[in-house]
Amino acid sequence: MKTLISKQLDEYTEQHTSAELPVLARLNRETNLKRGDAVMLSGHLQGSFLQMMSHMIQPKCILEIGTFTGYSAICLAQGLQEDGRLHTIEIDEELQDMATAYIAEAGLNEIIIQHTGSAIDIIPGLDELFDIVFIDADKSNYERYYDLVFDKVPVGGYIIADNVLYDGEVILPEDQQTKNARAIGSFNRKIKADNRIEHLLVPLRDGIMIARKISG
Numbered sequence: 001m002k003t004l005i006s007k008q009l010d011e012y013t014e015q016h017t018s019a020e021l022p023v024l025a026r027l028n029r030e031t032n033l034k035r036g037d038a039v040m041l042s043g044h045l046q047g048s049f050l051q052m053m054s055h056m057i058q059p060k061c062i063l064e065i066g067t068f069t070g071y072s073a074i075c076l077a078q079g080l081q082e083d084g085r086l087h088t089i090e091i092d093e094e095l096q097d098m099a100t101a102y103i104a105e106a107g108l109n110e111i112i113i114q115h116t117g118s119a120i121d122i123i124p125g126l127d128e129l130f131d132i133v134f135i136d137a138d139k140s141n142y143e144r145y146y147d148l149v150f151d152k153v154p155v156g157g158y159i160i161a162d163n164v165l166y167d168g169e170v171i172l173p174e175d176q177q178t179k180n181a182r183a184i185g186s187f188n189r190k191i192k193a194d195n196r197i198e199h200l201l202v203p204l205r206d207g208i209m210i211a212r213k214i215s216g
Protein backbone atom coordinates (compact mmCIF):
# COMPACT_ATOMS: atom_id res chain seq x y z
CA MET A 1 0.00 0.00 0.00
CA LYS A 2 1.37 3.44 -0.96
CA THR A 3 1.95 5.91 1.88
CA LEU A 4 0.47 9.30 1.09
CA ILE A 5 3.17 11.07 3.06
CA SER A 6 6.90 10.24 3.17
CA LYS A 7 8.03 7.26 5.25
CA GLN A 8 9.83 9.65 7.63
CA LEU A 9 6.73 11.78 8.15
CA ASP A 10 4.70 8.60 8.59
CA GLU A 11 7.11 7.47 11.35
CA TYR A 12 7.05 10.93 12.94
CA THR A 13 3.23 10.85 12.92
CA GLU A 14 3.21 7.47 14.69
CA GLN A 15 5.81 8.65 17.22
CA HIS A 16 3.61 11.62 18.09
CA THR A 17 0.48 9.53 18.51
CA SER A 18 -0.31 7.79 21.83
CA ALA A 19 1.42 4.42 22.03
CA GLU A 20 -0.36 1.33 20.77
CA LEU A 21 -2.10 -0.56 23.59
CA PRO A 22 0.10 -3.57 24.54
CA VAL A 23 -2.61 -6.05 23.47
CA LEU A 24 -2.86 -4.34 20.07
CA ALA A 25 0.93 -4.34 19.67
CA ARG A 26 0.96 -8.12 20.32
CA LEU A 27 -1.92 -8.68 17.90
CA ASN A 28 -0.22 -6.54 15.24
CA ARG A 29 3.01 -8.52 15.67
CA GLU A 30 1.36 -11.94 15.59
CA THR A 31 -0.73 -11.02 12.53
CA ASN A 32 2.44 -9.89 10.72
CA LEU A 33 4.30 -13.05 11.71
CA LYS A 34 1.53 -15.45 10.75
CA ARG A 35 -0.36 -13.91 7.85
CA GLY A 36 0.81 -13.02 4.39
CA ASP A 37 -2.13 -10.62 4.11
CA ALA A 38 -1.25 -8.65 7.30
CA VAL A 39 -1.40 -5.39 5.31
CA MET A 40 -5.18 -5.65 5.79
CA LEU A 41 -4.83 -4.89 9.52
CA SER A 42 -5.62 -1.24 10.33
CA GLY A 43 -2.39 -0.68 12.28
CA HIS A 44 -1.34 1.84 14.89
CA LEU A 45 -2.22 5.12 13.18
CA GLN A 46 -5.53 4.16 11.62
CA GLY A 47 -6.46 2.15 14.71
CA SER A 48 -5.79 5.21 16.88
CA PHE A 49 -7.91 7.31 14.53
CA LEU A 50 -10.83 4.88 14.83
CA GLN A 51 -10.37 4.72 18.60
CA MET A 52 -10.37 8.52 18.87
CA MET A 53 -13.50 8.80 16.68
CA SER A 54 -15.23 6.23 18.84
CA HIS A 55 -14.32 8.13 22.02
CA MET A 56 -15.69 11.33 20.43
CA ILE A 57 -18.97 9.71 19.32
CA GLN A 58 -19.43 7.59 22.50
CA PRO A 59 -21.49 4.99 20.67
CA LYS A 60 -23.88 2.57 22.29
CA CYS A 61 -23.66 0.10 19.43
CA ILE A 62 -21.15 -0.42 16.61
CA LEU A 63 -21.17 -2.69 13.57
CA GLU A 64 -17.92 -3.69 11.89
CA ILE A 65 -17.95 -5.49 8.51
CA GLY A 66 -14.62 -7.34 8.14
CA THR A 67 -13.07 -8.46 11.45
CA PHE A 68 -9.82 -9.99 10.11
CA THR A 69 -7.76 -10.63 13.30
CA GLY A 70 -9.77 -8.21 15.46
CA TYR A 71 -7.50 -5.14 15.53
CA SER A 72 -9.97 -2.43 14.49
CA ALA A 73 -12.78 -4.04 16.54
CA ILE A 74 -10.67 -3.69 19.69
CA CYS A 75 -9.84 -0.06 18.76
CA LEU A 76 -13.46 0.90 18.06
CA ALA A 77 -14.72 -0.81 21.23
CA GLN A 78 -12.58 1.53 23.39
CA GLY A 79 -15.07 4.39 22.99
CA LEU A 80 -18.26 2.43 23.66
CA GLN A 81 -20.63 3.52 26.41
CA GLU A 82 -20.47 1.37 29.54
CA ASP A 83 -23.25 -0.98 28.45
CA GLY A 84 -22.37 -0.73 24.75
CA ARG A 85 -21.60 -3.55 22.32
CA LEU A 86 -19.89 -4.09 19.02
CA HIS A 87 -20.96 -6.62 16.38
CA THR A 88 -18.23 -7.70 13.98
CA ILE A 89 -18.65 -9.94 10.91
CA GLU A 90 -15.99 -12.10 9.27
CA ILE A 91 -16.47 -14.61 6.45
CA ASP A 92 -13.21 -16.52 6.98
CA GLU A 93 -13.72 -19.11 9.74
CA GLU A 94 -9.97 -19.63 10.08
CA LEU A 95 -9.57 -16.14 11.52
CA GLN A 96 -12.09 -16.64 14.28
CA ASP A 97 -9.89 -18.22 16.98
CA MET A 98 -7.15 -15.63 16.73
CA ALA A 99 -9.62 -12.74 16.87
CA THR A 100 -11.49 -14.37 19.78
CA ALA A 101 -8.25 -14.86 21.75
CA TYR A 102 -7.19 -11.22 21.40
CA ILE A 103 -10.69 -9.89 22.08
CA ALA A 104 -10.63 -11.91 25.35
CA GLU A 105 -7.12 -10.67 26.15
CA ALA A 106 -8.41 -7.11 25.71
CA GLY A 107 -11.18 -7.93 28.21
CA LEU A 108 -13.86 -7.35 25.58
CA ASN A 109 -15.33 -10.84 25.15
CA GLU A 110 -18.67 -9.82 26.63
CA ILE A 111 -18.79 -6.63 24.61
CA ILE A 112 -17.67 -7.72 21.14
CA ILE A 113 -20.04 -10.15 19.41
CA GLN A 114 -18.35 -12.08 16.60
CA HIS A 115 -20.39 -13.34 13.65
CA THR A 116 -18.92 -15.80 11.16
CA GLY A 117 -20.35 -15.80 7.66
CA SER A 118 -21.10 -13.46 4.78
CA ALA A 119 -22.02 -9.94 5.88
CA ILE A 120 -24.64 -9.82 3.13
CA ASP A 121 -26.51 -12.64 4.88
CA ILE A 122 -25.85 -11.56 8.46
CA ILE A 123 -26.60 -7.81 8.40
CA PRO A 124 -30.37 -8.12 7.68
CA GLY A 125 -30.76 -10.30 10.81
CA LEU A 126 -29.12 -7.79 13.18
CA ASP A 127 -31.90 -6.07 15.06
CA GLU A 128 -29.95 -3.07 16.36
CA LEU A 129 -29.39 0.63 15.67
CA PHE A 130 -25.70 1.33 15.06
CA ASP A 131 -24.14 4.69 15.98
CA ILE A 132 -21.06 3.70 13.96
CA VAL A 133 -20.78 1.25 11.07
CA PHE A 134 -17.24 0.50 9.89
CA ILE A 135 -17.15 -1.03 6.38
CA ASP A 136 -13.84 -2.83 5.81
CA ALA A 137 -14.57 -6.04 3.87
CA ASP A 138 -14.75 -7.01 0.16
CA LYS A 139 -14.66 -3.86 -1.93
CA SER A 140 -17.12 -5.10 -4.57
CA ASN A 141 -19.88 -5.10 -1.95
CA TYR A 142 -19.29 -1.68 -0.32
CA GLU A 143 -22.37 -0.19 -2.02
CA ARG A 144 -24.54 -3.13 -0.92
CA TYR A 145 -23.26 -2.83 2.65
CA TYR A 146 -24.04 0.89 2.62
CA ASP A 147 -27.61 0.22 1.44
CA LEU A 148 -28.08 -2.65 3.91
CA VAL A 149 -26.95 -0.63 6.95
CA PHE A 150 -28.40 2.78 6.08
CA ASP A 151 -31.75 2.27 7.84
CA LYS A 152 -29.98 0.70 10.83
CA VAL A 153 -28.09 3.97 11.48
CA PRO A 154 -29.96 6.75 13.35
CA VAL A 155 -29.84 10.35 12.14
CA GLY A 156 -26.57 11.66 13.63
CA GLY A 157 -24.90 8.25 13.27
CA TYR A 158 -21.81 7.51 11.19
CA ILE A 159 -20.89 5.14 8.37
CA ILE A 160 -17.12 4.88 7.98
CA ALA A 161 -15.48 3.05 5.05
CA ASP A 162 -11.82 2.08 4.65
CA ASN A 163 -9.62 1.95 1.52
CA VAL A 164 -11.56 4.57 -0.43
CA LEU A 165 -8.41 5.76 -2.25
CA TYR A 166 -7.58 2.16 -3.13
CA ASP A 167 -3.81 2.58 -3.31
CA GLY A 168 -4.27 5.74 -5.41
CA GLU A 169 -6.03 3.82 -8.18
CA VAL A 170 -9.26 5.82 -7.91
CA ILE A 171 -7.76 8.70 -9.90
CA LEU A 172 -6.58 6.53 -12.79
CA PRO A 173 -8.68 6.33 -15.98
CA GLU A 174 -11.29 3.58 -15.44
CA ASP A 175 -9.80 1.28 -18.08
CA GLN A 176 -6.56 1.21 -16.07
CA GLN A 177 -8.26 0.41 -12.76
CA THR A 178 -8.67 -3.01 -11.18
CA LYS A 179 -12.21 -4.31 -10.55
CA ASN A 180 -11.92 -3.40 -6.85
CA ALA A 181 -10.79 0.16 -7.60
CA ARG A 182 -13.76 0.62 -9.95
CA ALA A 183 -16.08 -0.65 -7.20
CA ILE A 184 -14.56 1.83 -4.76
CA GLY A 185 -14.86 4.65 -7.32
CA SER A 186 -18.53 3.81 -7.75
CA PHE A 187 -19.00 3.72 -3.95
CA ASN A 188 -17.35 7.15 -3.61
CA ARG A 189 -19.65 8.59 -6.30
CA LYS A 190 -22.68 7.12 -4.54
CA ILE A 191 -21.63 8.79 -1.28
CA LYS A 192 -21.04 12.11 -3.05
CA ALA A 193 -24.52 11.98 -4.62
CA ASP A 194 -26.36 11.07 -1.40
CA ASN A 195 -27.90 14.20 0.13
CA ARG A 196 -29.01 12.30 3.26
CA ILE A 197 -25.45 12.48 4.57
CA GLU A 198 -22.52 14.84 5.14
CA HIS A 199 -19.23 13.26 4.19
CA LEU A 200 -15.50 13.72 4.50
CA LEU A 201 -12.77 11.74 2.74
CA VAL A 202 -9.78 11.67 5.09
CA PRO A 203 -6.51 10.93 3.25
CA LEU A 204 -5.20 8.78 6.09
CA ARG A 205 -3.40 5.56 5.09
CA ASP A 206 -5.51 4.16 2.20
CA GLY A 207 -8.29 6.75 2.60
CA ILE A 208 -11.18 6.74 5.05
CA MET A 209 -14.67 7.96 4.11
CA ILE A 210 -16.71 9.30 7.01
CA ALA A 211 -20.41 9.79 6.34
CA ARG A 212 -22.72 11.35 8.94
CA LYS A 213 -26.41 10.70 8.46
CA ILE A 214 -28.36 13.94 8.47
CA SER A 215 -31.75 12.66 7.30
CA GLY A 216 -33.57 9.34 6.82
Ligand SMILES: C[S@@+](CC[C@H](N)C(=O)[O-])C[C@H]1O[C@@H](n2cnc3c(N)ncnc32)[C@H](O)[C@@H]1O
Nearest residue numbers: 040041042066068071072090091118119137138
Ligand atom coordinates in the same frame (compact mmCIF):
# COMPACT_ATOMS: atom_id res chain seq x y z
C1 LIG B 1 -9.29 -5.45 5.35
S1 LIG B 1 -9.72 -6.89 6.25
C2 LIG B 1 -10.40 -6.23 7.73
C3 LIG B 1 -9.36 -5.59 8.60
C4 LIG B 1 -9.83 -5.24 9.98
N1 LIG B 1 -11.03 -4.45 9.96
C5 LIG B 1 -8.73 -4.46 10.67
O1 LIG B 1 -8.68 -3.23 10.51
O2 LIG B 1 -7.88 -5.05 11.33
C6 LIG B 1 -11.14 -7.44 5.38
C7 LIG B 1 -11.80 -8.68 5.97
O3 LIG B 1 -13.10 -8.82 5.40
C8 LIG B 1 -13.38 -10.19 5.27
N2 LIG B 1 -14.47 -10.37 4.29
C9 LIG B 1 -14.39 -10.41 2.94
N3 LIG B 1 -15.60 -10.59 2.40
C10 LIG B 1 -16.48 -10.68 3.42
C11 LIG B 1 -17.90 -10.88 3.50
N4 LIG B 1 -18.64 -11.03 2.41
N5 LIG B 1 -18.47 -10.91 4.72
C12 LIG B 1 -17.72 -10.74 5.84
N6 LIG B 1 -16.38 -10.57 5.83
C13 LIG B 1 -15.77 -10.53 4.64
C14 LIG B 1 -12.05 -10.78 4.82
O4 LIG B 1 -11.99 -12.18 5.05
C15 LIG B 1 -11.04 -9.98 5.66
O5 LIG B 1 -10.68 -10.65 6.84
